[in-house]
Amino acid sequence: MTSFGITNAPAPARLTVGIVSGGRVGTALGEALERVGHVVASCSAVSAASVARVGTRLPDTDILPVPEVAARSELLILAVPDDQLADLVYGLAATHAVKPGTIVVHTSGANGIGILAPLSDLGALALAVHPAMTFTGHAEDTARLSSACFGITAADDVGYAIAQALVLEIGGEPVRVREENRKLYHAALAHGSNHLVTLVVDAVEALRASLEGDELLGQQLIDGDPGGVAERVLQPLLSAALDNALRRGPSALTGPVARGDAGAVATHLQVLTQLDPELAAGYHAMSLRSAQRVGAPIELFEILADMKGERRE
Incomplete structure (x- = not known):
């Protein structure tokens, strides 16, 4: 495996993307991924603000319950607050909503891939990909991602290559963060x-x-x-x-x-x-x-x- 320099990352295949949920981070990432050819097929949204945000930023995306979003996704992005992530992961694992082989990415800065272990145990590929950027919920968020760094954590070189490729595709700069250093x-x-x-x-x-x-x-x-x-x-x-x-x-x-x-x-x-x-x-x-x-x-x-x-x- 070659070193993970910016020029060495393979371009990922077009993926069917699902997002949980339609908050500021999730919609910005979804819009950025659609701009480079991925398809955000579904997104969960509960509040009126989230529903409106998905309708504006991802107009062709179906708003569905979380288990359906997970089941339809090749790339599942968990863009929820840190204090909700563990419960979401355990719920998805308990219901077997995530298919084996699904790439599951969370956007939490404080967590590495350990929190995704219940899904990894079921055959998912776990990645932590955190955009080091503040989000307002407006269109400028997506533009800012192209100049942002992303803290990435994976279990092995294959995972790092996939995380790096996704970040590079949307114009960001991947930065490797060891699991034990995520909180710092x-x-x-x-x-x-x-x-x-x-x-x-x-x-x-x-x-x-x-x-x-x-x-x-x-x-x-x-x-x-x-x-x-x-x-x-x-x-x-x-x-x-x-x-x-x-x-x-x-x-x-x-x-x-x-x-x-x-x-x-x-x-x-x-x-x-x-x-x-x-x-x-x-x-x-x-x-x-x-x-x-x-x-x-x-x-x-x-x-x-x-x-x-x-x-x-």
């Missing part, structure tokens, strides 16, 4: 993407408070709606900071913590506490972590300890 992989992605949103929303809130009531003549009023002046001020700054961090690592860190300016950090914590103590607590935690990253002077750690009512050993 998922934690890293959640820390970066989810906490980035919280960080940005906190920054927007503080900036809005600093600008409100001082709008220039004819300028949009500062309010709580997204896409306003505060967001426009932050967008180029945050985009540059993210790009610099990904290109240059910790050396991209700038500002008072990187300079060891304990006085500025103390002032920031005071004014943020006046605005929102919980927001200030987030700034404090990130300042401490940033100080550890850059090896800040002892004075800065002492300020951070004092502001938290603690003393650094």
Whole structure:
């Protein structure tokens, strides 16, 4: 077996695809697979939103109960929340809804193929294929898949080759993740993407408070709606900071913590506490972590300890 470089993956045969369920991830993957020639024959959908999403994104796909979707599929995609996956797998195994030889793919980041063991024991080929992307439920999700990386886990080289081929077909980049590292992989992605949103929303809130009531003549009023002046001020700054961090690592860190300016950090914590103590607590935690990253002077750690009512050993 050759190494799994991008140019070595075979193109998979056209497959009859079934999706459980018609959520944001499932419909985006289904649309991406149809664009490269696979046929999404059936999909399960319960909520009104899911039914509408399937009707819009996969108009030629039959909406069927889960056992029927499984029975009709050569490639079965289980795109359900992490906490529902185990029960779904056990239910499919108990009813023998999945035919031997079916390729069963789940999209959970935190799980490898172990969770699919009940189906593997019945002759299914188990794959974990997680798109490292956030999904909105709109058409841009499918386009974003073509630039996304996918964390793939399989039992053997054959499974990895199939997972890699499917990902490459829709334009993504497969990244191999060992079974025992799936939870760490998922934690890293959640820390970066989810906490980035919280960080940005906190920054927007503080900036809005600093600008409100001082709008220039004819300028949009500062309010709580997204896409306003505060967001426009932050967008180029945050985009540059993210790009610099990904290109240059910790050396991209700038500002008072990187300079060891304990006085500025103390002032920031005071004014943020006046605005929102919980927001200030987030700034404090990130300042401490940033100080550890850059090896800040002892004075800065002492300020951070004092502001938290603690003393650094």
